[in-house]
Amino acid sequence: MGELETCLAVLYKRKGKNILTEAEFQFAVSLDFRWFTPQEAQRLMDLSIKQGLLARTDTYLKPTFDYKDVEAPLSFRPSKDVLTGEKEEISVFAELVQLITSKGGLKKRESVARINKVQERLGVDAEVAALIVARDLAVDITDYIEPVKREIL
Structure with a gap:
């Protein structure tokens, strides 16, 4: 954010x-x-x-x-930097959270809570856990698989 x-x-x-x-x-x-x-x-x-x-x-x-x-x-x-208008680079994780909240029907806090549970349970990176949560909610994650690979490897 x-x-x-x-x-x-x-x-x-x-x-x-x-x-x-x-x-x-x-x-x-x-x-x-x-x-x-x-x-x-x-x-x-x-x-x-x-x-x-x-x-x-x-x-x-x-x-x-x-x-x-x-x-x-x-x-x-x-x-004062807020006035420059330069868009901050959004992380893959932040994009996935936005995707889950907008297409998955969850509030942001609930999305992050689910991601944290999956991450703890499976011992994976947060981005991978976010992909799993999104997939479980029937959200199309096709465009995010490669960026997540690049992020974690």
Whole structure:
């Protein structure tokens, strides 16, 4: 999970709302939390929309992911690097967890818990355990077999 996603999750959790107006978003980021300047808050909002983490509907902004499942320390403060817009490389394991949650119908925590159980029971790498969990849920894992091989060998 990237810093941008964590930043948005913390923002919406602390505000206690599922949707914010653009003005509320910018006010919270720049004045309430003092994370960024108003111009940087605008850039954060634009970047979040561009990367598909926020959806704009009329005058409201709503996260496109389940921000309540994102965990961050109470002292969380985003770095300025979050404004660069460079996508972080997503690990094969993270992709598999996303695949299991989206196609397998499990919540992220449940997915990771199942993967951990399989990993412990079989003594395999986390990526291999994720493939097994996905297969057990009838999720197509064909595109992930080679990347997992490269990851573990």
